[in-house]
Structure formats: structure tokens, C-alpha cells
Amino acid sequence: MSKTILIVGGGLAGTIVANGLCRQLGSELRTGAVNITMLGTTETHMYQPGLLYVPFGKIREAELFREQRKVLDRRVNFFVDPAKHIDVEKNQVATEHGRTIKYDYLVLATGSRIMPQNIPGMKEAGHWFYDLDGARKLRDAISNFQGGKIIVNVNAPHKCPVAPLEVTLMMHEYLKAHGLWEKSEITYTYPIGRLHALEPVAHWAKPEFDRIGIKYETFFNTESVDPEKKTIKSMEGVELPFDLLITIPPHAGAEVIDASGLGKGGWVPTNPKTLHRDGSTNVFVCGDTTNIPISKAGSTAHFEADVLIDNLVSLVTEGRFARDYDGKVFCFIETGLNSGTYVWFNYTTPPNPGPPSQMIHWFKLAYNRLYWLSARGLL
Amino acid sequence: MAERQTIDARGAFCPGPLMELIAALKLAQIGDEIEVLSSDKGSVNDIPAWVTKVGHANVGTTEKDGYWSVVVKKAK
Numbered sequence: 001m002s003k004t005i006l007i008v009g010g011g012l013a014g015t016i017v018a019n020g021l022c023r024q025l026g027s028e029l030r031t032g033a034v035n036i037t038m039l040g041t042t043e044t045h046m047y048q049p050g051l052l053y054v055p056f057g058k059i060r061e062a063e064l065f066r067e068q069r070k071v072l073d074r075r076v077n078f079f080v081d082p083a084k085h086i087d088v089e090k091n092q093v094a095t096e097h098g099r100t101i102k103y104d105y106l107v108l109a110t111g112s113r114i115m116p117q118n119i120p121g122m123k124e125a126g127h128w129f130y131d132l133d134g135a136r137k138l139r140d141a142i143s144n145f146q147g148g149k150i151i152v153n154v155n156a157p158h159k160c161p162v163a164p165l166e167v168t169l170m171m172h173e174y175l176k177a178h179g180l181w182e183k184s185e186i187t188y189t190y191p192i193g194r195l196h197a198l199e200p201v202a203h204w205a206k207p208e209f210d211r212i213g214i215k216y217e218t219f220f221n222t223e224s225v226d227p228e229k230k231t232i233k234s235m236e237g238v239e240l241p242f243d244l245l246i247t248i249p250p251h252a253g254a255e256v257i258d259a260s261g262l263g264k265g266g267w268v269p270t271n272p273k274t275l276h277r278d279g280s281t282n283v284f285v286c287g288d289t290t291n292i293p294i295s296k297a298g299s300t301a302h303f304e305a306d307v308l309i310d311n312l313v314s315l316v317t318e319g320r321f322a323r324d325y326d327g328k329v330f331c332f333i334e335t336g337l338n339s340g341t342y343v344w345f346n347y348t349t350p351p352n353p354g355p356p357s358q359m360i361h362w363f364k365l366a367y368n369r370l371y372w373l374s375a376r377g378l379l
Numbered sequence: 380m381a382e383r384q385t386i387d388a389r390g391a392f393c394p395g396p397l398m399e400l401i402a403a404l405k406l407a408q409i410g411d412e413i414e415v416l417s418s419d420k421g422s423v424n425d426i427p428a429w430v431t432k433v434g435h436a437n438v439g440t441t442e443k444d445g446y447w448s449v450v451v452k453k454a455k
Contacts, residue, residue, distance in 0.1 A: 118405075156394065156398050156401045156402045156405075157394065157398070157399075157402035161393055161394060191397075191398060191401050192395070192397045192398055192401075192425070192429075193397075193425060193429070197392075197393045197394040197395045197398050198392055198393045198395075199392075219429060219432065221401060221433070235433045236432050236433055250402075250405065264406050265402075265405075265406045293386060293387070293388045293391040293394070293395075293396075293399045294391060294392075294393065294394075295393045295394065327390075329393070345392050345393070347390050348390065350392055351392055351393070
């Protein structure tokens with residue numbers, strides 16, 4: 001009887017897993033011993049890190065999108081039919097369009113979403129770039145900006161942990177290039193007592209901010225935003241005025257996870273090495289969906305997906321596990337409009353970012369296109 | 380009914396123990412306790428200092444075998 005591998009979620013994590021499984025299970029797919037099904041929420045696949053460039057006019061929107069069916073191996077049964085209820089006891093998923101799909105192995109890759117509505121006034125007064133609509137609005141706000149106070153406000157939890165630093169440094173260079181820096185002020189706020197969760201990155205960022213004149217307010221967890229007074233207030237009791245608020249809103253996981261009782265906030269309790277859902281032997285979790293205390297980032301999803309592919313293939317073909325996830329994360333860091341660096345770490349190796357260079361920036365720009373090879377499971 | 384959850388942030392470089400706690404407190408109910416396990420000694424000072432500043436309650440900090448357990452109660 002054919003074994004069904006069901007993947008819930010068509011973002012980067014689910015897509016790499018689906019394509020990687022197809023590449024390694026060719027004969028099983030040909031004979032019908034295995035079938036791979038994906039439930040997605042949209043026909044299009046978006047390159048999310050590219051949204052950072054939209055507000056500065058540094059990427060064409062068309063570069064961000066591909067048809068999901070063309071990114072996926074044609075052997076994947078792909079349905080645009082979001083999961084409505086996931087029943088890990090009965091090994092089945094019910095969908096919004098009325099399907100009920102039984103599975104032998106389940107991969108939860110439902111991702112995360114921004115929740116500006118969780119902070120009073122943020123949706124009304126804030127700008128962000130973590131979705132296309134927000135990035136377009138921020139682009140318009142920046143092009144109309146004639147000087148004043150800008151706040152870059154970071155909230156926990158959020159994905160792509162270096163993006164707030166990147167947008168701050170890019171904004172500074174944009175203002176300088178447009179002759180607005182002398183009339184402007186940028187204040188960066190961060191939830192904990194330094195400028196970035198990664199200590200070496202924070203140690204690099206602080207003198208850099210001091211050198212170029214970016215102000216900062218640490219231990220700043222947003223309580224509310226006043227759209228009329230144009231002020232933002234922290235739980236710690238600090239209130240700051242702004243003319244332009246660029247926020248990284250708090251995130252949540254997918255609603256279906258919470259609604260199915262699989263994890264508070266949409267985050268699924270997950271074994272950090274095997275990527276099993278806690279309490280299940282045939283349910284795996286990948287990407288932002290896990291509750292593992294590591295960065296929610298595309299590279300995390302990618303490295304987890306590589307491990308999941310090997311383990312699912314080994315389980316299907318040999319009945320054994322292949323290897324553990326070692327916590328690897330790799331992030332490019334844009335340090336302006338023309339320079340960049342990178343950082344990598346895992347569960348046992350601390351991060352150690354190198355000096356920024358133009359070449360790393362160019363490599364990041366190249367990766368913006370190479371991404372589609374990653375999603376296809378080729379890179 | 381108040382719940383207790385544990386965040387095992389030992390060896391977590393990013394986002395780290397305090398950021399994990401901040402995120403977990405947003406999902407918790409008043410009265411819930413959250414235990415953070417951290418291998419970063421800085422957490423022993425950072426977490427209680429922040430918890431006091433924003434008005435939650437420090438339940439206690441215990442040194443274990445090579446790591447620390449910091450327990451916090453959501454108070455508001």
C-alpha cells in the first residue's frame with residue numbers, strides 16, 4: 001500500500017522538503033510505493049527576504065514571485081486548500097475545501113505571520129516590510145519623507161532576526177544619499193538589553209551606530225502606539241515621538257496549529273535534534289513552525305529541511321533514522337546599501353561575524369536569485 | 380488554572396533566553412509560571428532585572444549542573 005507523506009504549508013520549508021523527497025524517492029514515486037501531497041494557501045511562492053529591498057526600490061516586485069506549481073517538482077500532488085484541522089491521533093488532516101487526507105508521515109511547515117493588531121495603535125500608525133502590502137506602503141512613506149524622527153521598532157517574537165538592523169543601516173544610507181540625514185534622526189528600539197540577540201552582532205552594531213549617529217533604546221517592548229500623538233510607548237515606561245514608525249511587528253504561528261491544539265501561539269513543541277513533534281513519531285516540524293529556541297529564518301528552515309529529507313527517506317526505505325539537526329543557521333547581513341557581512345552558528349558553535357565588504361553584499365544580491373534553486377532543492 | 384511551562388534555552392545563541400521569555404509571557408495568562416533554562420550566566424541578572432522593571436514576579440533562580448533555572452510568574 002502506498003505511503004503518504006503529507007506536507008502542510010507551501011513556503012520555503014515545505015517546498016524544499018517536497019522537492020528534496022522527490023529527488024531521493026524517484027523509484028518509490030514511480031512504482032507508487034510513496035506519494036507526496038502538499039496543502040498550500042496560495043498559488044504563488046514569495047521570496048520573503050526580498051521584501052527588505054522593496055521600500056528602497058532595490059528590487060522589482062516580479063522578482064519576488066514564482067508560480068508554486070512551477071517551483072514544485074511535478075510529482076508533488078499540490079492543492080491550494082489550507083488545512084482546517086490537523087488530527088495527529090487519527091493521522092489525518094481536514095481542509096477548508098472539504099478534503100480529508102490520511103497520512104503515514106506528516107510535515108508541519110505552516111510558518112509564521114505578522115500580528116501588528118496585537119499592539120494597540122500599531123496597525124494604524126506603523127509601517128513594516130514583512131509583507132508585500134506593508135513594504136509598498138513603506139516605500140511610499142519613505143519617498144514622501146522630508147526629514148524628521150524615524151523609529152525602527154523591534155518586537156518579539158519575530159522572524160529574520162537581522163532584518164531590523166539591515167533596514168536601519170539601509171535607511172541611514174538612503175537618507176544620506178537623498179540629502180535628508182542632516183534633517184533626520186533614527187532611533188532603533190530592541191526588546192532586550194543590547195542591540196541584537198546575537199551578542200557578537202550586538203557588539204559590532206553598537207560602535208557602528210555610535211559612529212554614524214543612530215540612536216538606540218534597549219529594553220523596549222512595545223505596549224502601545226498613539227496614532228494621533230505619533231508616539232510609541234514601551235512596557236518599560238519609555239515614550240518616544242516619531243514622524244515615521246518602521247516596526248517589526250510581533251509574530252504568531254499559523255492559526256490552524258493553535259486551533260488543532262498542537263501548540264500555543266501556533267508554535268509546535270518540537271524535538272530540537274530529531275524535529276519530531278513532541279509526542280509523535282510520524283509528525284515532523286520544519287521552519288518557523290517549531291518552538292525550538294533558535295532564529296526563525298529561511299536558512300533555519302533550509303537546514304532543517306535537509307535533515308528532514310534524509311530522515312524521511314531513510315525511514316521510508318530502510319526503516320531507520322539518518323541524522324540529527326545540529327542547529328545550523330546562516331544569515332547574510334546587509335550593512336548598508338552597498339556592503340554586507342554574514343553570520344553562521346549552530347547549537348555548539350557561537351556566531352562570529354566578519355568585517356563587512358562589498359563582495360558579500362554582491363553575493364547576497366546573487367542569492368536573491370539563487371533562492372529559487374534552494375526552493376527547488378538544488379542548492 | 381495557572382500553568383507552568385519550561386523553555387530550554389540552553390546553548391541558544393539567537394534569539395536567546397530573555398527574548399524567548401518575552402515571547403512566552405505574551406502568550407501566558409496572569410498567574411502562569413515560566414521556567415527558563417539558560418547556560419548563559421548573564422541570564423541570572425538580565426532576566427530578573429527586566430522582570431522587575433516591567434512588573435512581573437521573580438519566583439527564583441537556581442544554579443544547576445552547568446546551567447541556571449530562572450522562574451518567573453506573569454503578574455499583569
